[in-house]
Amino acid sequence: MLAFVVFVLLGTSDVVKVEPDGIGRWRMTIRASDETDPLRLAERLRPGAANLCGAKGFYFDHYTFTLDQQMPERQSSAKQSDKMTLVQDVVCGALPAVAAEPLPAPSLTEAETLALNARLETLTTGYFSALDEGRYADAFVTADDAMTGGVTLSEWSEQQKRFQASAGAVTERRIGRLTWYSNPPNAPFGHYGAVDYVASRALEDECGYLIWYRPSADAALRLIRQETTLLPHNLPAETRDTLRKAHCIIL
Known part of the structure:
Protein backbone atom coordinates (compact mmCIF):
# COMPACT_ATOMS: atom_id res chain seq x y z
CA MET A 1 0.00 0.00 0.00
CA LEU A 2 1.34 3.45 -0.95
CA ALA A 3 2.40 5.38 2.16
CA PHE A 4 3.84 8.42 0.46
CA VAL A 5 5.62 9.59 -2.67
CA VAL A 6 8.42 12.13 -2.90
CA PHE A 7 9.21 13.93 -6.13
CA VAL A 8 11.09 17.04 -7.30
CA LEU A 9 9.25 19.68 -9.30
CA LEU A 10 10.69 20.06 -12.79
CA GLY A 11 12.86 23.13 -13.20
CA THR A 12 13.07 23.78 -9.45
CA SER A 13 14.75 22.42 -6.37
CA ASP A 14 11.39 22.07 -4.57
CA VAL A 15 10.80 18.67 -2.98
CA VAL A 16 7.16 17.61 -2.64
CA LYS A 17 5.87 14.81 -0.43
CA VAL A 18 2.51 13.27 -1.29
CA GLU A 19 0.50 11.17 1.17
CA PRO A 20 -2.95 9.55 0.74
CA ASP A 21 -5.54 11.13 3.06
CA GLY A 22 -8.62 9.02 2.46
CA ILE A 23 -10.61 8.04 -0.62
CA GLY A 24 -9.99 10.60 -3.34
CA ARG A 25 -7.96 12.83 -1.02
CA TRP A 26 -4.25 13.63 -0.88
CA ARG A 27 -1.98 15.71 1.31
CA MET A 28 0.86 17.48 -0.46
CA THR A 29 3.77 19.03 1.45
CA ILE A 30 6.21 21.41 -0.21
CA ARG A 31 9.17 23.29 1.27
CA ALA A 32 10.68 26.23 -0.60
CA SER A 33 13.32 28.86 0.08
CA ASP A 34 12.32 31.28 -2.68
CA GLU A 35 8.66 31.89 -1.86
CA THR A 36 6.94 33.15 1.32
CA ASP A 37 3.37 33.49 0.01
CA PRO A 38 1.42 30.25 0.67
CA LEU A 39 -1.06 30.87 -2.13
CA ARG A 40 1.65 31.35 -4.73
CA LEU A 41 3.52 28.35 -3.39
CA ALA A 42 0.36 26.24 -3.70
CA GLU A 43 0.23 27.04 -7.42
CA ARG A 44 3.36 24.95 -7.87
CA LEU A 45 1.41 21.92 -6.67
CA ARG A 46 -1.27 22.11 -9.35
CA PRO A 47 0.51 19.95 -11.99
CA GLY A 48 1.16 17.24 -9.41
CA ALA A 49 -2.43 17.39 -8.12
CA ALA A 50 -3.75 17.12 -11.68
CA ASN A 51 -1.59 14.05 -12.23
CA LEU A 52 -2.87 12.45 -9.00
CA CYS A 53 -6.56 12.95 -9.78
CA GLY A 54 -6.53 12.58 -13.55
CA ALA A 55 -9.85 13.02 -15.36
CA LYS A 56 -11.75 13.50 -12.08
CA GLY A 57 -10.24 16.95 -11.67
CA PHE A 58 -9.32 18.38 -8.28
CA TYR A 59 -9.61 21.30 -5.94
CA PHE A 60 -7.52 22.59 -3.05
CA ASP A 61 -9.09 22.21 0.40
CA HIS A 62 -7.61 23.25 3.75
CA TYR A 63 -3.95 24.18 4.10
CA THR A 64 -1.44 25.08 6.79
CA PHE A 65 1.98 26.64 6.51
CA THR A 66 5.00 27.57 8.59
CA LEU A 67 7.64 30.17 7.82
CA ASP A 68 11.16 29.75 9.14
CA GLN A 69 12.82 33.14 9.15
CA GLN A 70 16.57 32.76 9.13
CA MET A 71 18.89 35.16 10.97
CA PRO A 72 22.52 35.82 9.87
CA GLU A 73 25.13 34.04 11.93
CA ARG A 74 26.91 36.34 14.36
CA GLN A 75 30.23 35.74 12.58
CA SER A 76 28.81 36.24 9.09
CA SER A 77 27.09 39.13 7.35
CA ALA A 78 25.48 36.87 4.74
CA LYS A 79 21.70 36.63 5.08
CA GLN A 80 20.25 33.15 4.85
CA SER A 81 17.01 32.53 2.94
CA ASP A 82 13.67 32.21 4.68
CA LYS A 83 12.01 28.81 4.22
CA MET A 84 8.30 28.13 3.93
CA THR A 85 6.64 24.76 4.41
CA LEU A 86 3.12 24.39 3.01
CA VAL A 87 0.80 21.43 3.69
CA GLN A 88 -2.03 21.45 1.16
CA ASP A 89 -5.03 19.08 1.14
CA VAL A 90 -6.15 18.05 -2.34
CA VAL A 91 -9.58 16.58 -3.12
CA CYS A 92 -10.21 14.73 -6.37
CA GLY A 93 -13.49 15.70 -8.05
CA ALA A 94 -15.47 18.83 -8.80
CA LEU A 95 -15.57 21.72 -6.35
CA PRO A 96 -18.86 21.53 -4.38
CA ALA A 97 -21.39 24.13 -5.37
CA VAL A 98 -21.68 27.03 -2.95
CA ALA A 99 -25.22 27.68 -1.77
CA ALA A 100 -26.55 30.98 -3.03
CA GLU A 101 -27.02 33.73 -0.46
CA PRO A 102 -30.69 34.03 0.48
CA LEU A 103 -32.46 37.11 -0.84
CA PRO A 104 -34.60 39.42 1.31
CA ALA A 105 -38.29 38.60 1.26
CA PRO A 106 -40.38 41.23 -0.58
CA SER A 107 -41.90 43.81 1.75
CA LEU A 108 -45.55 43.14 2.49
CA THR A 109 -48.18 45.44 1.04
Missing part, protein backbone atom coordinates in the same frame (compact mmCIF):
# COMPACT_ATOMS: atom_id res chain seq x y z
CA GLU A 110 -51.18 46.54 3.09
CA ALA A 111 -53.42 44.17 1.15
CA GLU A 112 -51.05 41.25 1.76
CA THR A 113 -50.89 42.09 5.46
CA LEU A 114 -54.69 42.05 5.76
CA ALA A 115 -54.85 38.69 4.00
CA LEU A 116 -52.12 37.26 6.19
CA ASN A 117 -53.81 38.48 9.37
CA ALA A 118 -56.64 36.02 8.80
CA ARG A 119 -54.13 33.22 8.41
CA LEU A 120 -52.26 34.38 11.51
CA GLU A 121 -55.41 34.34 13.63
CA THR A 122 -56.38 30.89 12.34
CA LEU A 123 -52.94 29.43 13.11
CA THR A 124 -52.84 31.02 16.56
CA THR A 125 -56.35 29.91 17.48
CA GLY A 126 -55.58 26.39 16.28
CA TYR A 127 -52.34 26.25 18.25
CA PHE A 128 -53.93 27.39 21.51
CA SER A 129 -56.98 25.14 21.03
CA ALA A 130 -54.72 22.13 20.56
CA LEU A 131 -52.89 22.95 23.80
CA ASP A 132 -56.09 23.57 25.78
CA GLU A 133 -57.58 20.28 24.58
CA GLY A 134 -54.46 18.23 25.19
CA ARG A 135 -53.81 17.62 21.47
CA TYR A 136 -50.13 18.25 21.92
CA ALA A 137 -49.07 16.57 18.68
CA ASP A 138 -51.25 18.99 16.69
CA ALA A 139 -49.62 21.97 18.41
CA PHE A 140 -46.13 20.51 18.18
CA VAL A 141 -46.29 20.02 14.41
CA THR A 142 -46.75 23.77 13.84
CA ALA A 143 -43.67 24.71 15.89
CA ASP A 144 -40.09 25.01 14.67
CA ASP A 145 -37.07 23.65 16.54
CA ALA A 146 -36.27 27.24 17.49
CA MET A 147 -39.52 27.19 19.47
CA THR A 148 -39.35 23.69 20.98
CA GLY A 149 -35.62 23.64 21.63
CA GLY A 150 -35.27 20.48 19.57
CA VAL A 151 -36.96 18.25 22.18
CA THR A 152 -39.08 15.26 21.21
CA LEU A 153 -42.87 15.37 21.07
CA SER A 154 -43.02 13.30 24.27
CA GLU A 155 -40.72 15.69 26.14
CA TRP A 156 -42.56 18.76 24.87
CA SER A 157 -45.94 17.27 25.80
CA GLU A 158 -44.78 16.69 29.36
CA GLN A 159 -43.61 20.32 29.56
CA GLN A 160 -47.05 21.49 28.46
CA LYS A 161 -48.82 19.23 30.96
CA ARG A 162 -46.73 20.58 33.82
CA PHE A 163 -47.49 24.16 32.77
CA GLN A 164 -51.22 23.49 32.53
CA ALA A 165 -51.21 21.91 35.99
CA SER A 166 -49.40 24.88 37.56
CA ALA A 167 -51.37 27.65 35.82
CA GLY A 168 -54.78 26.01 35.64
CA ALA A 169 -57.26 25.62 32.82
CA VAL A 170 -58.00 28.54 30.49
CA THR A 171 -61.30 30.29 31.17
CA GLU A 172 -60.87 33.01 28.52
CA ARG A 173 -58.29 33.95 25.89
CA ARG A 174 -58.25 36.94 23.59
CA ILE A 175 -55.98 37.70 20.64
CA GLY A 176 -54.93 41.33 20.48
CA ARG A 177 -52.57 43.21 18.23
CA LEU A 178 -51.18 41.61 15.05
CA THR A 179 -47.90 43.07 13.74
CA TRP A 180 -45.89 42.14 10.65
CA TYR A 181 -42.16 42.69 10.05
CA SER A 182 -40.33 42.18 6.77
CA ASN A 183 -36.59 41.35 7.00
CA PRO A 184 -35.97 42.87 10.45
CA PRO A 185 -32.31 43.61 11.29
CA ASN A 186 -30.16 40.93 12.94
CA ALA A 187 -32.55 38.14 11.90
CA PRO A 188 -32.81 35.76 8.91
CA PHE A 189 -34.62 37.25 5.91
CA GLY A 190 -38.35 36.67 5.80
CA HIS A 191 -41.74 37.74 7.16
CA TYR A 192 -42.42 37.72 10.89
CA GLY A 193 -45.95 37.88 12.31
CA ALA A 194 -46.29 38.84 16.00
CA VAL A 195 -49.49 37.97 17.86
CA ASP A 196 -50.13 39.57 21.26
CA TYR A 197 -52.62 37.77 23.50
CA VAL A 198 -54.03 37.69 27.04
CA ALA A 199 -55.65 34.76 28.85
CA SER A 200 -57.42 34.11 32.13
CA ARG A 201 -56.63 30.82 33.85
CA ALA A 202 -57.95 29.09 36.93
CA LEU A 203 -54.81 29.78 39.00
CA GLU A 204 -52.90 32.47 37.13
CA ASP A 205 -53.55 34.98 34.40
CA GLU A 206 -51.33 34.88 31.33
CA CYS A 207 -50.19 37.30 28.68
CA GLY A 208 -47.55 37.29 26.01
CA TYR A 209 -46.97 36.96 22.29
CA LEU A 210 -46.25 34.44 19.57
CA ILE A 211 -43.91 34.91 16.59
CA TRP A 212 -44.73 33.15 13.34
CA TYR A 213 -42.13 33.12 10.55
CA ARG A 214 -41.78 32.28 6.89
CA PRO A 215 -38.53 32.80 4.92
CA SER A 216 -40.33 33.63 1.67
CA ALA A 217 -43.79 34.38 0.34
CA ASP A 218 -44.31 30.79 -0.86
CA ALA A 219 -43.26 29.16 2.43
CA ALA A 220 -45.53 28.02 5.25
CA LEU A 221 -45.69 29.98 8.50
CA ARG A 222 -43.97 28.27 11.41
CA LEU A 223 -44.13 29.14 15.10
CA ILE A 224 -40.63 30.09 16.22
CA ARG A 225 -41.17 31.84 19.56
CA GLN A 226 -43.57 32.22 22.48
CA GLU A 227 -43.03 34.64 25.34
CA THR A 228 -45.28 34.30 28.39
CA THR A 229 -45.83 36.36 31.54
CA LEU A 230 -47.86 34.85 34.39
CA LEU A 231 -49.78 36.89 36.96
CA PRO A 232 -50.77 34.75 39.98
CA HIS A 233 -54.23 35.54 41.39
CA ASN A 234 -52.84 36.08 44.86
CA LEU A 235 -50.63 39.01 43.85
CA PRO A 236 -51.55 42.37 45.35
CA ALA A 237 -53.69 44.37 42.93
CA GLU A 238 -51.07 47.11 42.59
CA THR A 239 -48.34 44.58 41.72
CA ARG A 240 -50.58 42.84 39.18
CA ASP A 241 -51.36 46.16 37.55
CA THR A 242 -47.68 47.10 37.35
CA LEU A 243 -46.71 43.77 35.81
CA ARG A 244 -49.58 43.87 33.36
CA LYS A 245 -48.65 47.34 32.13
CA ALA A 246 -44.98 46.31 31.80
CA HIS A 247 -45.45 42.98 30.03
CA CYS A 248 -48.98 42.71 28.65
CA ILE A 249 -50.98 44.45 25.99
CA ILE A 250 -53.93 46.51 27.21
CA LEU A 251 -57.05 45.50 25.33
Whole structure:
Protein backbone atom coordinates (compact mmCIF):
# COMPACT_ATOMS: atom_id res chain seq x y z
CA MET A 1 0.00 0.00 0.00
CA LEU A 2 1.34 3.45 -0.95
CA ALA A 3 2.40 5.38 2.16
CA PHE A 4 3.84 8.42 0.46
CA VAL A 5 5.62 9.59 -2.67
CA VAL A 6 8.42 12.13 -2.90
CA PHE A 7 9.21 13.93 -6.13
CA VAL A 8 11.09 17.04 -7.30
CA LEU A 9 9.25 19.68 -9.30
CA LEU A 10 10.69 20.06 -12.79
CA GLY A 11 12.86 23.13 -13.20
CA THR A 12 13.07 23.78 -9.45
CA SER A 13 14.75 22.42 -6.37
CA ASP A 14 11.39 22.07 -4.57
CA VAL A 15 10.80 18.67 -2.98
CA VAL A 16 7.16 17.61 -2.64
CA LYS A 17 5.87 14.81 -0.43
CA VAL A 18 2.51 13.27 -1.29
CA GLU A 19 0.50 11.17 1.17
CA PRO A 20 -2.95 9.55 0.74
CA ASP A 21 -5.54 11.13 3.06
CA GLY A 22 -8.62 9.02 2.46
CA ILE A 23 -10.61 8.04 -0.62
CA GLY A 24 -9.99 10.60 -3.34
CA ARG A 25 -7.96 12.83 -1.02
CA TRP A 26 -4.25 13.63 -0.88
CA ARG A 27 -1.98 15.71 1.31
CA MET A 28 0.86 17.48 -0.46
CA THR A 29 3.77 19.03 1.45
CA ILE A 30 6.21 21.41 -0.21
CA ARG A 31 9.17 23.29 1.27
CA ALA A 32 10.68 26.23 -0.60
CA SER A 33 13.32 28.86 0.08
CA ASP A 34 12.32 31.28 -2.68
CA GLU A 35 8.66 31.89 -1.86
CA THR A 36 6.94 33.15 1.32
CA ASP A 37 3.37 33.49 0.01
CA PRO A 38 1.42 30.25 0.67
CA LEU A 39 -1.06 30.87 -2.13
CA ARG A 40 1.65 31.35 -4.73
CA LEU A 41 3.52 28.35 -3.39
CA ALA A 42 0.36 26.24 -3.70
CA GLU A 43 0.23 27.04 -7.42
CA ARG A 44 3.36 24.95 -7.87
CA LEU A 45 1.41 21.92 -6.67
CA ARG A 46 -1.27 22.11 -9.35
CA PRO A 47 0.51 19.95 -11.99
CA GLY A 48 1.16 17.24 -9.41
CA ALA A 49 -2.43 17.39 -8.12
CA ALA A 50 -3.75 17.12 -11.68
CA ASN A 51 -1.59 14.05 -12.23
CA LEU A 52 -2.87 12.45 -9.00
CA CYS A 53 -6.56 12.95 -9.78
CA GLY A 54 -6.53 12.58 -13.55
CA ALA A 55 -9.85 13.02 -15.36
CA LYS A 56 -11.75 13.50 -12.08
CA GLY A 57 -10.24 16.95 -11.67
CA PHE A 58 -9.32 18.38 -8.28
CA TYR A 59 -9.61 21.30 -5.94
CA PHE A 60 -7.52 22.59 -3.05
CA ASP A 61 -9.09 22.21 0.40
CA HIS A 62 -7.61 23.25 3.75
CA TYR A 63 -3.95 24.18 4.10
CA THR A 64 -1.44 25.08 6.79
CA PHE A 65 1.98 26.64 6.51
CA THR A 66 5.00 27.57 8.59
CA LEU A 67 7.64 30.17 7.82
CA ASP A 68 11.16 29.75 9.14
CA GLN A 69 12.82 33.14 9.15
CA GLN A 70 16.57 32.76 9.13
CA MET A 71 18.89 35.16 10.97
CA PRO A 72 22.52 35.82 9.87
CA GLU A 73 25.13 34.04 11.93
CA ARG A 74 26.91 36.34 14.36
CA GLN A 75 30.23 35.74 12.58
CA SER A 76 28.81 36.24 9.09
CA SER A 77 27.09 39.13 7.35
CA ALA A 78 25.48 36.87 4.74
CA LYS A 79 21.70 36.63 5.08
CA GLN A 80 20.25 33.15 4.85
CA SER A 81 17.01 32.53 2.94
CA ASP A 82 13.67 32.21 4.68
CA LYS A 83 12.01 28.81 4.22
CA MET A 84 8.30 28.13 3.93
CA THR A 85 6.64 24.76 4.41
CA LEU A 86 3.12 24.39 3.01
CA VAL A 87 0.80 21.43 3.69
CA GLN A 88 -2.03 21.45 1.16
CA ASP A 89 -5.03 19.08 1.14
CA VAL A 90 -6.15 18.05 -2.34
CA VAL A 91 -9.58 16.58 -3.12
CA CYS A 92 -10.21 14.73 -6.37
CA GLY A 93 -13.49 15.70 -8.05
CA ALA A 94 -15.47 18.83 -8.80
CA LEU A 95 -15.57 21.72 -6.35
CA PRO A 96 -18.86 21.53 -4.38
CA ALA A 97 -21.39 24.13 -5.37
CA VAL A 98 -21.68 27.03 -2.95
CA ALA A 99 -25.22 27.68 -1.77
CA ALA A 100 -26.55 30.98 -3.03
CA GLU A 101 -27.02 33.73 -0.46
CA PRO A 102 -30.69 34.03 0.48
CA LEU A 103 -32.46 37.11 -0.84
CA PRO A 104 -34.60 39.42 1.31
CA ALA A 105 -38.29 38.60 1.26
CA PRO A 106 -40.38 41.23 -0.58
CA SER A 107 -41.90 43.81 1.75
CA LEU A 108 -45.55 43.14 2.49
CA THR A 109 -48.18 45.44 1.04
CA GLU A 110 -51.18 46.54 3.09
CA ALA A 111 -53.42 44.17 1.15
CA GLU A 112 -51.05 41.25 1.76
CA THR A 113 -50.89 42.09 5.46
CA LEU A 114 -54.69 42.05 5.76
CA ALA A 115 -54.85 38.69 4.00
CA LEU A 116 -52.12 37.26 6.19
CA ASN A 117 -53.81 38.48 9.37
CA ALA A 118 -56.64 36.02 8.80
CA ARG A 119 -54.13 33.22 8.41
CA LEU A 120 -52.26 34.38 11.51
CA GLU A 121 -55.41 34.34 13.63
CA THR A 122 -56.38 30.89 12.34
CA LEU A 123 -52.94 29.43 13.11
CA THR A 124 -52.84 31.02 16.56
CA THR A 125 -56.35 29.91 17.48
CA GLY A 126 -55.58 26.39 16.28
CA TYR A 127 -52.34 26.25 18.25
CA PHE A 128 -53.93 27.39 21.51
CA SER A 129 -56.98 25.14 21.03
CA ALA A 130 -54.72 22.13 20.56
CA LEU A 131 -52.89 22.95 23.80
CA ASP A 132 -56.09 23.57 25.78
CA GLU A 133 -57.58 20.28 24.58
CA GLY A 134 -54.46 18.23 25.19
CA ARG A 135 -53.81 17.62 21.47
CA TYR A 136 -50.13 18.25 21.92
CA ALA A 137 -49.07 16.57 18.68
CA ASP A 138 -51.25 18.99 16.69
CA ALA A 139 -49.62 21.97 18.41
CA PHE A 140 -46.13 20.51 18.18
CA VAL A 141 -46.29 20.02 14.41
CA THR A 142 -46.75 23.77 13.84
CA ALA A 143 -43.67 24.71 15.89
CA ASP A 144 -40.09 25.01 14.67
CA ASP A 145 -37.07 23.65 16.54
CA ALA A 146 -36.27 27.24 17.49
CA MET A 147 -39.52 27.19 19.47
CA THR A 148 -39.35 23.69 20.98
CA GLY A 149 -35.62 23.64 21.63
CA GLY A 150 -35.27 20.48 19.57
CA VAL A 151 -36.96 18.25 22.18
CA THR A 152 -39.08 15.26 21.21
CA LEU A 153 -42.87 15.37 21.07
CA SER A 154 -43.02 13.30 24.27
CA GLU A 155 -40.72 15.69 26.14
CA TRP A 156 -42.56 18.76 24.87
CA SER A 157 -45.94 17.27 25.80
CA GLU A 158 -44.78 16.69 29.36
CA GLN A 159 -43.61 20.32 29.56
CA GLN A 160 -47.05 21.49 28.46
CA LYS A 161 -48.82 19.23 30.96
CA ARG A 162 -46.73 20.58 33.82
CA PHE A 163 -47.49 24.16 32.77
CA GLN A 164 -51.22 23.49 32.53
CA ALA A 165 -51.21 21.91 35.99
CA SER A 166 -49.40 24.88 37.56
CA ALA A 167 -51.37 27.65 35.82
CA GLY A 168 -54.78 26.01 35.64
CA ALA A 169 -57.26 25.62 32.82
CA VAL A 170 -58.00 28.54 30.49
CA THR A 171 -61.30 30.29 31.17
CA GLU A 172 -60.87 33.01 28.52
CA ARG A 173 -58.29 33.95 25.89
CA ARG A 174 -58.25 36.94 23.59
CA ILE A 175 -55.98 37.70 20.64
CA GLY A 176 -54.93 41.33 20.48
CA ARG A 177 -52.57 43.21 18.23
CA LEU A 178 -51.18 41.61 15.05
CA THR A 179 -47.90 43.07 13.74
CA TRP A 180 -45.89 42.14 10.65
CA TYR A 181 -42.16 42.69 10.05
CA SER A 182 -40.33 42.18 6.77
CA ASN A 183 -36.59 41.35 7.00
CA PRO A 184 -35.97 42.87 10.45
CA PRO A 185 -32.31 43.61 11.29
CA ASN A 186 -30.16 40.93 12.94
CA ALA A 187 -32.55 38.14 11.90
CA PRO A 188 -32.81 35.76 8.91
CA PHE A 189 -34.62 37.25 5.91
CA GLY A 190 -38.35 36.67 5.80
CA HIS A 191 -41.74 37.74 7.16
CA TYR A 192 -42.42 37.72 10.89
CA GLY A 193 -45.95 37.88 12.31
CA ALA A 194 -46.29 38.84 16.00
CA VAL A 195 -49.49 37.97 17.86
CA ASP A 196 -50.13 39.57 21.26
CA TYR A 197 -52.62 37.77 23.50
CA VAL A 198 -54.03 37.69 27.04
CA ALA A 199 -55.65 34.76 28.85
CA SER A 200 -57.42 34.11 32.13
CA ARG A 201 -56.63 30.82 33.85
CA ALA A 202 -57.95 29.09 36.93
CA LEU A 203 -54.81 29.78 39.00
CA GLU A 204 -52.90 32.47 37.13
CA ASP A 205 -53.55 34.98 34.40
CA GLU A 206 -51.33 34.88 31.33
CA CYS A 207 -50.19 37.30 28.68
CA GLY A 208 -47.55 37.29 26.01
CA TYR A 209 -46.97 36.96 22.29
CA LEU A 210 -46.25 34.44 19.57
CA ILE A 211 -43.91 34.91 16.59
CA TRP A 212 -44.73 33.15 13.34
CA TYR A 213 -42.13 33.12 10.55
CA ARG A 214 -41.78 32.28 6.89
CA PRO A 215 -38.53 32.80 4.92
CA SER A 216 -40.33 33.63 1.67
CA ALA A 217 -43.79 34.38 0.34
CA ASP A 218 -44.31 30.79 -0.86
CA ALA A 219 -43.26 29.16 2.43
CA ALA A 220 -45.53 28.02 5.25
CA LEU A 221 -45.69 29.98 8.50
CA ARG A 222 -43.97 28.27 11.41
CA LEU A 223 -44.13 29.14 15.10
CA ILE A 224 -40.63 30.09 16.22
CA ARG A 225 -41.17 31.84 19.56
CA GLN A 226 -43.57 32.22 22.48
CA GLU A 227 -43.03 34.64 25.34
CA THR A 228 -45.28 34.30 28.39
CA THR A 229 -45.83 36.36 31.54
CA LEU A 230 -47.86 34.85 34.39
CA LEU A 231 -49.78 36.89 36.96
CA PRO A 232 -50.77 34.75 39.98
CA HIS A 233 -54.23 35.54 41.39
CA ASN A 234 -52.84 36.08 44.86
CA LEU A 235 -50.63 39.01 43.85
CA PRO A 236 -51.55 42.37 45.35
CA ALA A 237 -53.69 44.37 42.93
CA GLU A 238 -51.07 47.11 42.59
CA THR A 239 -48.34 44.58 41.72
CA ARG A 240 -50.58 42.84 39.18
CA ASP A 241 -51.36 46.16 37.55
CA THR A 242 -47.68 47.10 37.35
CA LEU A 243 -46.71 43.77 35.81
CA ARG A 244 -49.58 43.87 33.36
CA LYS A 245 -48.65 47.34 32.13
CA ALA A 246 -44.98 46.31 31.80
CA HIS A 247 -45.45 42.98 30.03
CA CYS A 248 -48.98 42.71 28.65
CA ILE A 249 -50.98 44.45 25.99
CA ILE A 250 -53.93 46.51 27.21
CA LEU A 251 -57.05 45.50 25.33
